Amino acid sequence: MWIQKVNPLIKFLAAILLTCIAVLLKRPESLSSLTGFLFILGWIGGLRPSCRVLAGSAIMLSVFGLINLAFGTQPYDMIKNLLRLIAIFLIGPVLTLTVSPAELVQCLRRCRLPNGIALGLIVTFRFIPILLSEAVQIRDAARLRGLRWKPGSLRLTFRSVIMPLSFKTVSVADHVATALEVRGFSLRHSPTIMPGSGLGWKDIWFIMMAMFLPLILLLFERVLCFA
Amino acid sequence: MSSSYFSVKDYIFIALMAAVMVIIGYLTVPLVIHIPIPGIRSVISAPFMAVFLALALARVEKPGAATLLSFFIAMVYSMISIILAIMIVTGGITADIVTWLVFRDYRRPAARVLAGCVYFGSHVPVGIILGALFVGGDYSRVFIKPWPITGMSLVVAILAVLGVCAGNRLVMELRRAGKFPQPEHR
Numbered sequence: 001m002w003i004q005k006v007n008p009l010i011k012f013l014a015a016i017l018l019t020c021i022a023v024l025l026k027r028p029e030s031l032s033s034l035t036g037f038l039f040i041l042g043w044i045g046g047l048r049p050s051c052r053v054l055a056g057s058a059i060m061l062s063v064f065g066l067i068n069l070a071f072g073t074q075p076y077d078m079i080k081n082l083l084r085l086i087a088i089f090l091i092g093p094v095l096t097l098t099v100s101p102a103e104l105v106q107c108l109r110r111c112r113l114p115n116g117i118a119l120g121l122i123v124t125f126r127f128i129p130i131l132l133s134e135a136v137q138i139r140d141a142a143r144l145r146g147l148r149w150k151p152g153s154l155r156l157t158f159r160s161v162i163m164p165l166s167f168k169t170v171s172v173a174d175h176v177a178t179a180l181e182v183r184g185f186s187l188r189h190s191p192t193i194m195p196g197s198g199l200g201w202k203d204i205w206f207i208m209m210a211m212f213l214p215l216i217l218l219l220f221e222r223v224l225c226f227a
Numbered sequence: 228m229s230s231s232y233f234s235v236k237d238y239i240f241i242a243l244m245a246a247v248m249v250i251i252g253y254l255t256v257p258l259v260i261h262i263p264i265p266g267i268r269s270v271i272s273a274p275f276m277a278v279f280l281a282l283a284l285a286r287v288e289k290p291g292a293a294t295l296l297s298f299f300i301a302m303v304y305s306m307i308s309i310i311l312a313i314m315i316v317t318g319g320i321t322a323d324i325v326t327w328l329v330f331r332d333y334r335r336p337a338a339r340v341l342a343g344c345v346y347f348g349s350h351v352p353v354g355i356i357l358g359a360l361f362v363g364g365d366y367s368r369v370f371i372k373p374w375p376i377t378g379m380s381l382v383v384a385i386l387a388v389l390g391v392c393a394g395n396r397l398v399m400e401l402r403r404a405g406k407f408p409q410p411e412h413r
Contacts, residue, residue, distance in 0.1 A: 114231075119242070120239070120242035124242045169244065170240075180239070
């Protein structure tokens with residue numbers, strides 16, 4: 001996917017700017033244009049949401065719309081609120097979910113990020129799938145022994161899931177830290193001589209393309225307001 | 228001896244606790260994701276996440292640990308929404324500042340309780356204010372009132388305190404098991 005080759009920091013910058021523009025836009029026409037633009041950007045970027053994700057989002061938006069109406073919001077304003085919500089929640093998957101953690105850490109390192117923080121980020125991203133599989137195994141084992149999720153089972157959940165997970169995590173942390181220290185890892189020196197990825201023409205083209213229509217919409221709305 | 232404020236062990240421990248907190252969010256938040264009541268996600272995840280917050284703070288004990296933990300979590304959540312990342316980092320910074328002003332560090336269990344209370348309690352008002360700012364409308368006018376914000380924040384803070392207390396008990400267990408350094412050896 002071409003969108004994955006864009007510098008992650010540029011994508012984060014575009015996400016922040018687009019979120020600000022989504023907040024500033026007030027008319028449903030502009031907001032629907034922005035939402036449509038984000039859908040197209042995601043589609044040509046290769047983003048294909050599953051039926052489950054679409055159904056979940058539809059339920060959430062319906063409930064949100066009904067609550068808006070229950071609080072006395074006019075249908076026109078409700079549509080506006082829904083469109084803004086969709087735009088804000090589309091920005092994340094379209095721009096930042098296409099960032100690979102390794103590229104993000106490389107880019108942050110290029111911005112003179114302290115070695116410790118870069119290390120921490122790598123460890124966080126690297127160990128999420130490992131610890132997730134551990135957590136799921138622990139939860140399944142607890143379920144086999146009769147644990148059911150209900151409000152009154154907080155203490156039981158703590159004993160059968162949280163306690164084993166915490167012991168496992170502490171043990172993993174000790175192993176990783178010891179392994180790094182044994183290998184002579186130091187926070188003073190950069191652990192790699194490889195340069196991080198810098199800015200290129202494709203990044204400049206991307207930010208120009210991503211910001212062109214939203215800025216035009218914002219400008220158009222402001223001009224209409226003053227007219 | 229390292230000249231860095233945090234050691235390699237501290238960074239690794241905080242990063243792994245951040246990873247577990249993200250996983251807990253991943254496992255618990257889908258249970259209530261379709262209920263659009265502000266703060267409901269914090270209500271369900273705070274008691275479990277607070278256990279790991281307590282562990283991270285008890286191990287590192289230095290001011291700034293909550294901010295670092297929240298930064299790692301925020302970098303993961305920023306891939307879903309920038310608003311979530313802002314909310315989490317704000318909570319971490321607030322918890323660090325308040326605890327530093329009252330206790331100076333996280334050596335005492337009460338300091339960790341206060342940090343947990345502020346960290347998770349601040350998520351609700353910040354989340355509601357950011358949500359209202361971003362979504363607007365009558366929906367936000369209903370929730371931007373002192374009583375729903377205070378009520379929900381209090382519920383989350385109480386649940387977080389329960390989680391931190393459980394975490395403090397776990398710290399004692401881990402010290403007895405030799406997995407955590409003894410307080411006098413630090």
